[in-house]
Amino acid sequence: MTEQKIRNMEEFAALSGLSRPTVSKYFNNPDSVRASTRKRIEDALERYNFRPNIYAVNQNRRLTKSIGIMVPYLADPFFAEMARTIETLCIEAGFRPILLSSHGDSELEAENLESLLSFKPAGVLFAPLGRISDKAAIERFCRDVPTVLFDSNLDGMGEAFVGSDNASFVNQTVDYLCRTGEAPCFFEMRTPANPNANKRRMAYIDAMERHGQEPVVISIEGDGWGFEEIGRQGTHTALATNDFKTNTVLCSNDRLAIGLLAACYERGLGVGRSPDSALRVASHDDHPYSRFTCPALTTAAHSYSDVANRSVEILFEMIESGARCETRVETLFPAKLVVRASA
Amino acid sequence: MTEQKIRNMEEFAALSGLSRPTVSKYFNNPDSVRASTRKRIEDALERYNFRPNIYAVNQNRRLTKSIGIMVPYLADPFFAEMARTIETLCIEAGFRPILLSSHGDSELEAENLESLLSFKPAGVLFAPLGRISDKAAIERFCRDVPTVLFDSNLDGMGEAFVGSDNASFVNQTVDYLCRTGEAPCFFEMRTPANPNANKRRMAYIDAMERHGQEPVVISIEGDGWGFEEIGRQGTHTALATNDFKTNTVLCSNDRLAIGLLAACYERGLGVGRSPDSALRVASHDDHPYSRFTCPALTTAAHSYSDVANRSVEILFEMIESGARCETRVETLFPAKLVVRASA
DNA sequence: GTTCAAATTTTACGCGCGTAAAAAAAATGT
DNA sequence: ACATTTTTTTTACGCGCGTAAAATTTGAAC
Numbered sequence A, B: 001m002t003e004q005k006i007r008n009m010e011e012f013a014a015l016s017g018l019s020r021p022t023v024s025k026y027f028n029n030p031d032s033v034r035a036s037t038r039k040r041i042e043d044a045l046e047r048y049n050f051r052p053n054i055y056a057v058n059q060n061r062r063l064t065k066s067i068g069i070m071v072p073y074l075a076d077p078f079f080a081e082m083a084r085t086i087e088t089l090c091i092e093a094g095f096r097p098i099l100l101s102s103h104g105d106s107e108l109e110a111e112n113l114e115s116l117l118s119f120k121p122a123g124v125l126f127a128p129l130g131r132i133s134d135k136a137a138i139e140r141f142c143r144d145v146p147t148v149l150f151d152s153n154l155d156g157m158g159e160a161f162v163g164s165d166n167a168s169f170v171n172q173t174v175d176y177l178c179r180t181g182e183a184p185c186f187f188e189m190r191t192p193a194n195p196n197a198n199k200r201r202m203a204y205i206d207a208m209e210r211h212g213q214e215p216v217v218i219s220i221e222g223d224g225w226g227f228e229e230i231g232r233q234g235t236h237t238a239l240a241t242n243d244f245k246t247n248t249v250l251c252s253n254d255r256l257a258i259g260l261l262a263a264c265y266e267r268g269l270g271v272g273r274s275p276d277s278a279l280r281v282a283s284h285d286d287h288p289y290s291r292f293t294c295p296a297l298t299t300a301a302h303s304y305s306d307v308a309n310r311s312v313e314i315l316f317e318m319i320e321s322g323a324r325c326e327t328r329v330e331t332l333f334p335a336k337l338v339v340r341a342s343a
Numbered sequence C: 001g002t003t004c005a006a007a008t009t010t011t012a013c014g015c016g017c018g019t020a021a022a023a024a025a026a027a028t029g030t
Numbered sequence D: 001a002c003a004t005t006t007t008t009t010t011t012a013c014g015c016g017c018g019t020a021a022a023a024t025t026t027g028a029a030c
Helices: A009-016 A020-028 A035-048 A054-060 A077-092 A106-119 A135-144 A166-180 A195-210 A227-240 A254-266 A304-321 B009-016 B020-028 B035-048 B054-060 B077-092 B106-119 B135-144 B166-180 B195-210 B227-240 B254-266 B304-321
Strands: A066-071 A096-101 A123-126 A147-150 A160-164 A185-189 A217-220 A248-251 A280-285 A298-301 A329-333 A336-338 B066-071 B096-101 B123-126 B147-150 B160-164 B185-189 B217-220 B248-251 B280-285 B298-301 B329-333 B336-338
Touching: A009 A020, A009 A035, A020 A035, A054 B054, A054 B106, A066 A077, A066 A106, A077 A096, A077 A304, A077 B077, A096 A106, A096 B096, A106 A135, A106 B054, A123 A304, A147 A304, A160 A166, A160 A304, A166 A195, A166 A248, A166 A280, A166 A298, A166 A336, A185 A195, A185 A227, A185 A254, A195 A217, A217 A227, A227 A254, A248 A254, A254 A280, A304 A329, B009 B020, B009 B035, B020 B035, B066 B077, B066 B106, B077 B096, B077 B304, B096 B106, B106 B135, B123 B304, B147 B304, B160 B166, B160 B304, B166 B195, B166 B248, B166 B280, B166 B298, B166 B336, B185 B195, B185 B227, B185 B254, B195 B217, B217 B227, B227 B254, B248 B254, B254 B280, B304 B329
Parallel strands: A066 A096, A066 A123, A123 A147, A147 A160, A160 A329, A185 A217, A185 A248, A248 A280, A280 A298, B066 B096, B066 B123, B123 B147, B147 B160, B160 B329, B185 B217, B185 B248, B248 B280, B280 B298
Antiparallel strands: A298 A336, B298 B336
16 A cells, blocks of 8 residues: 555546546446456555545535434434444445434524535435424425434425334333233423324323223423433422322333432332332333333333334335335334333 | 525525625625625525535635544443534534544444545544554544544544543542542453553552552453443352452443442342442443432543533634644543442 | 725636546457 | 447536636725
8 A cells, every 4th residue: 555645536547547537437336347447446446545535426426325314312322322223224235324413403403404405415314303393494305305204203294204103102011010000100291392202191191091090191391301300300399299199100201211210219219010119110212221220121112223224224215216205104113012120 | 585496606696696706705704795795695695595515615615614523432422422512512613513423343433534534624523442443544534634532542643632531530539439438349341442441440550559458450341332231241240259359349431330230239239328238339431321320320520521622622723723733732631529329 | 087006806717526428449240 | 351339438517616816896095
């Protein structure tokens, strides 16, 4: 490997004794040039370590090999894990992912969409903020770029939606809890941005009615993405005012549950299935850390890989066929109940 | 706002009744055009919602307004939080951050550097993988792009390093633990990629010797980035073979500690300061979740904001002055001991 | 009304590359 | 060996924009 730096494809082509477009053709598809030409390029490649500027390539290609990935809050381990999985799938398929986080801010979300537009991705995998999203901006974006929504659905936006079946999540946890002990109260944030939260509450009420039980919903205050702290404080309040009507709590999501467990521990309340425990706690998501709470959290698990795989699959199919989906398909994966020690 | 779509600056300039370079000048600095010209552009902007293609801009600008941010593993909440903080600082300063994760893979790390090179960022904030990093690739990159390393230092690479003072972390935890009870054993991974881990072990040994205590290092096996699970299993092994020589454990980092706490809970071992607790556990990092473990984790906290602020500060100074640092400065921030319930 | 320097705008070219169409080369058939 | 077809390479132009240098406008002073 010579240390000589190559500025651009022109320079590299000259060193290979070829014209730039021929080299361009090679990088687009190595088999599209004659074997002898290919060898000359690859020999030069050994010596000079040149790579086309991906951004210049994107600017000119009719169809790029780039995929945009955007999540509402990357510092949430759920989305971090989701993004990681999707990124890996894209890389394996020969695409170049570009990852963006909205940081919980709808303006930044809209900004990011603008930025993605400039990037000219072949397609975008997008988990929107939800309620607070700038719907008009998203709709405009989706007209220009093939987009698959995941995790949070926005009516009619994007070519398809892939997510988890909130009813399946809640039915499984409620059924399990009712079968094995007292019926659960439902613990949630009052004004969640994420639309799944509302669906879960409604599914809880339905499920409780099916079981002939009175639903008890505890909606706690709190803004932002610090769900654990919101859950912790909300639990202290709820316990102080005796809001939990049974010894069983079903949390809307694992991050709230983590906060709830912390509050219980602080108050010396035992959590678990054993008779001397004060509370049973279950939740939804199978957050990466729910395996490590004390006690380990009983929860309904997303199938990370199913959601990631299917989202990517649908997007790749659209990209390859060059067509948009004729009808907007919504794919919902059922949850898998993971029984651990907390309930 | 007219719905008419603008393809490029040429088209927008025509609609404004100006030449493209004038419009370009405006976007570069709105004050660099005459007030009347500016008004014409801004009026047109109201009606047509045009924005220059950021990637085309980057391709041509001598100095871009983009900042690369790269961390070793974005699904680790520590790095997620760090990245989020730095991103926010960059946005506030009028820069456009682009965030990349190495996903724990040194090849991807090198790939990402190549990608950043194409992106032509004004500068890069880079937390390398550490031991497994492709040093040659990083060195090449740093020659071309002003780079500030953070969190993990690599000798001589980048223009500056900003991180935390591992000795300060360990001294504070060891001092505190020795002062308040039995001297701690040190719990760590045998082959960590991150160089901070080695510094912490050495600092532990030093600190123990200063206290006239025999250091006990428990190095557990495990690969990858699933530190909690590694810590959990390692704890079970260590407890089974009675490796903890005292009732106090100091973990190399919080993620290991989270696993350790889970294992203790599984075994019914109480953790905390009270006389009936079997173990005291402390750690380092002040991971975003260490507030919510059961019991809450006593730990030495990074100053996230100090590290983020200083890294960004140094980089911006370099960018503004247009010069590289004359000497490579290493800034280390001391830890802040956060005493919670676990020790 | 003229002059001239300063501010502003335009011209012309470049960034690094993709791609259609034209040209050249190679392969095939006779 | 020559005509024809097919493949490969090159020419020429375009993508969306920055920027130095040239041309123009402005406006203040006389």
